[in-house]
Amino acid sequence: MRHRGELRYSPFKAQIIHHDHFTALSSQANDDISSNILNIQIELDLDLYNFPDDSELSLMVKCGAEEMVHVDLGTVIHWKQPSEVFDFGGATSAVKVRLSVTPKGVTHYEGYTDWRTCFPGKLESLIRPAYEDLGQIIWLFRINESDWPTIVLNSKASQTLAMMAAHDDIFIGQIFPQCIYSGFLHIAKNDFQNINQENEGLWENAWWRFALECLPDETESISSEENEAEVDRWAKELAVQFSKSRKFYDKFLKSLNKAGN
Amino acid sequence: MSKSRNTKEIKIFNKEGLIKLRDFYNINKKARKNEFIIPIQWLDDLNLTESLQTPKYIDLDKASSFPNRFEFGKYFYNLLNQDLDDAELNGQGLWEWLALYYFDSMFSASKGWKLSRYDNYIYLPHKKLRDQYNMPVSPNWVENIPTPHRHCTRGPYLTFESFGKDAELLLNAQAGPHVFGEIAEQFLARRWTKDFKIIWKVASQIFILPDGSRKPGWSSSGFGSLRRFMPVIDSIMYSHNINKMKTTELKNELGAEFI
Numbered sequence: 122m123r124h125r126g127e128l129r130y131s132p133f134k135a136q137i138i139h140h141d142h143f144t145a146l147s148s149q150a151n152d153d154i155s156s157n158i159l160n161i162q163i164e165l166d167l168d169l170y171n172f173p174d175d176s177e178l179s180l181m182v183k184c185g186a187e188e189m190v191h192v193d194l195g196t197v198i199h200w201k202q203p204s205e206v207f208d209f210g211g212a213t214s215a216v217k218v219r220l221s222v223t224p225k226g227v228t229h230y231e232g233y234t235d236w237r238t239c240f241p242g243k244l245e246s247l248i249r250p251a252y253e254d255l256g257q258i259i260w261l262f263r264i265n266e267s268d269w270p271t272i273v274l275n276s277k278a279s280q281t282l283a284m285m286a287a288h289d290d291i292f293i294g295q296i297f298p299q300c301i302y303s304g305f306l307h308i309a310k311n312d313f314q315n316i317n318q319e320n321e322g323l324w325e326n327a328w329w330r331f332a333l334e335c336l337p338d339e340t341e342s343i344s345s346e347e348n349e350a351e352v353d354r355w356a357k358e359l360a361v362q363f364s365k366s367r368k369f370y371d372k373f374l375k376s377l378n379k380a381g382n
Numbered sequence: 383m384s385k386s387r388n389t390k391e392i393k394i395f396n397k398e399g400l401i402k403l404r405d406f407y408n409i410n411k412k413a414r415k416n417e418f419i420i421p422i423q424w425l426d427d428l429n430l431t432e433s434l435q436t437p438k439y440i441d442l443d444k445a446s447s448f449p450n451r452f453e454f455g456k457y458f459y460n461l462l463n464q465d466l467d468d469a470e471l472n473g474q475g476l477w478e479w480l481a482l483y484y485f486d487s488m489f490s491a492s493k494g495w496k497l498s499r500y501d502n503y504i505y506l507p508h509k510k511l512r513d514q515y516n517m518p519v520s521p522n523w524v525e526n527i528p529t530p531h532r533h534c535t536r537g538p539y540l541t542f543e544s545f546g547k548d549a550e551l552l553l554n555a556q557a558g559p560h561v562f563g564e565i566a567e568q569f570l571a572r573r574w575t576k577d578f579k580i581i582w583k584v585a586s587q588i589f590i591l592p593d594g595s596r597k598p599g600w601s602s603s604g605f606g607s608l609r610r611f612m613p614v615i616d617s618i619m620y621s622h623n624i625n626k627m628k629t630t631e632l633k634n635e636l637g638a639e640f641i
Contacts, residue, residue: 132621179623187527189574191625223623228631230621 136232138220140321142166145180145218145239150206159207159216161239167197170232172222174198181219182239184209197222238322247328248300250286252276260286262300264307269324272300291376294369298360304328305356313344335362389439390483392462394475397518399430400504403478404519407500415490418497425483434476436465440483447487451553454488455538463543473515477505477536489534491560499523502562505533531570532562541566544576548586551608556601565601565608572612580624581615584632588640606639614640 131137143166147159161182176197183189188209194200209216216239222232248262248270255261255275259282263271274282285292308316308325315325332340336358343355364370395403402424410418424430438461448454458480470476481489481503489503504519506512508528512520531537541549552570555563575581589600589608603609618624618635633640 135621177623177626179625183574187571187573189572189577191577193625221623223626228622228624228627230623 133229133231135222135230136170136172138167138170138222138232138234140234140237142169143220143234143237145237147207147216147239159209159239161203161205161207161216161218163194163202163218163220165200165220167222167232170222172197172232173224175225176231177223177225179221179223181221182207182216183218183236184216247304247324247331248272248297250274260296262296262303264304266311270300270304270328272296290367290369290372294364294367294373298364298369301363302356302360305332305359306353309343309352309356316344332359335359388442390442392434392438392440392476393425393431393479394434394470395424395430395478396432396475399424399427400474400478400518402430403482404500404504407497407503408522410497411499412496414494414496415492420482420486420490422482422486425479431479432475434465434470435467438462438465447484448559450550451488451534451538451555451559452542452550454484454535454559455540455542455549455553458535459539459542462539469515472507472511474505474517474519477533477539478503480535481533484535488559491558495560498562501529501532502534505536506530527571529571531573532567534562537562537566537570541570545579545582548579548582551582551586551589556596568609569612578624580627580629580632584629584636585611587629588633588636611636611640 144164145161146164147161150158150160161180163180165178174197178194178197178200180192180194180203181189182192182203184207190205190207192203192205194203207216217236218234218239219236220234221230223229224231249272251263251271251273253261253273253276255273255277259275261273263273265271272286274286286296305328308314308328311325313325313329315323316329317326320326329340336355339355339358343352346352346355402421406418406421440461445457448457466476485503490497500506500519501521505517506519506521506525506528507517507530509520509525511517511530531540538549538553541553545552552566553563555561555566557563569575585608588611589597591597597606599606600608614636615624618632622635624632627635
């Protein structure tokens with residue numbers, strides 16, 4: 122499938138699968154979210170490419186130059202999610218994936234994607250965890266242009282806090298909405314830098330895509346908005362949307378009532 | 383194997399033994415062999431060593447030394463792989479004991495040789511594994527990329543496990559078993575190649591001639607060399623599913639330079 126402005130040689134005339142049609146999300150496979158042992162889920166939409174039903178799908182997963190794993194996913198018509206657990210413990214590079222399609226009985230590809238960063242699923246797609254000795258502080262939110270927004274948890278209770286940050290909605294609900302709000306204000310304050318498609322892989326682009334999903338109309342127009350109150354309202358609404366389905370407030374209130382009883 | 387007279391029990395170094403070893407290797411780094419005394423007495427020091435969970439013995443009639451790292455890896459893989467427990471295989475202790483036991487006969491040479499950095503003799507995986515297995519020895523240098531593959535005894539063991547006879551090409555440096563070798567340094571770091579066994583099967587067919595010698599120019603950086611082999615494999619992997627290829631198909635794709 123050719124996209125506007127795209128002219129590219131492809132060996133054996135293999136179709137280059139566009140990134141709109143292939144996404145990979147990772148999630149921690151165990152309770153230790155610092156372990157880098159991952160499950161990977163993929164989302165595919167290959168209808169436009171007309172690959173034969175019995176062509177074989179495979180996924181290459183790599184972490185840095187040292188670690189790479191090949192996974193068979195089945196056929197175009199009957200594919201399955203990777204069942205493997207990917208242990209990249211010790212490696213600190215980004216996890217990247219590449220989908221390929223091989224015709225039955227042939228060894229060269231008839232379709233493939235570029236190597237794509239595998240975005241951490243759930244909360245981690247926006248905010249990543251880190252651990253430091255914070256004394257009596259439980260957590261800090263840190264935004265740095267060159268790195269992913271980070272929730273820094275106190276390393277003295279790393280396991281407990283990691284579990285809470287991953288699973289405890291009362292804990293999550295008191296932290297992450299504020300982080301979302303602050304992160305989008307930061308993007309606005311920096312003149313919406315790094316949000317475009319060519320900045321894929323940078324955190325601002327990932328956050329922007331989240332914003333486009335949550336509030337498509339408001340987000341499309343916000344970068345030209347000069348009224349600071351409107352920008353603040355947009356950032357707040359994104360935090361509201363983030364919290365809506367998780368019912369953070371309701372759960373918090375319920376926990377208070379339960380404690381009171 | 384039952385214990386007989388001409389055998390040697392394999393031991394593992396405990397924490398104290400490993401610290402002493404680290405200090406020995408560290409202090410003597412870059413020293414020549416005649417400038418230090420190899421502390422072979424530590425091999426049997428009851429304060430520094432322990433037995434394996436399943437005791438194992440080296441048959442000294444067969445294995446008092448080895449001509450190369452491949453033969454070393456093959457022998458110890460066959461001897462140990464059924465019985466090592468997780469901590470013995472993945473921790474520090476066993477591999478360091480074997481390194482010291484064969485240090486004089488294999489991993490050091492008299493002429494012009496200098497003692498290497500201690501990751502050649504003490505297994506140093508990344509920090510997470512060191513913590514997991516409670517390893518007492520860490521690098522005393524800035525660790526950008528861990529070098530667990532470099533260990534002189536564990537490296538050959540695992541390379542033989544992964545590649546079988548095709549490991550010979552990777553393990554045996556031309557200079558001798560005391561040298562890790564640039565080929566091993568370059569390619570064993572790419573741990574993923576173990577999942578693509580066809581790569582080293584084909585490499586062995588190309589670079590090891592029927593008489594056991596190497597293809598002329600194999601260690602250069604020019605056309606047809608092993609150094610160029612991997613980038614060409616990378617380019618083939620861009621367009622081909624090499625897991626589905628037969629060795630003849632991969633050799634054809636590699637092109638005339640690798641005939």
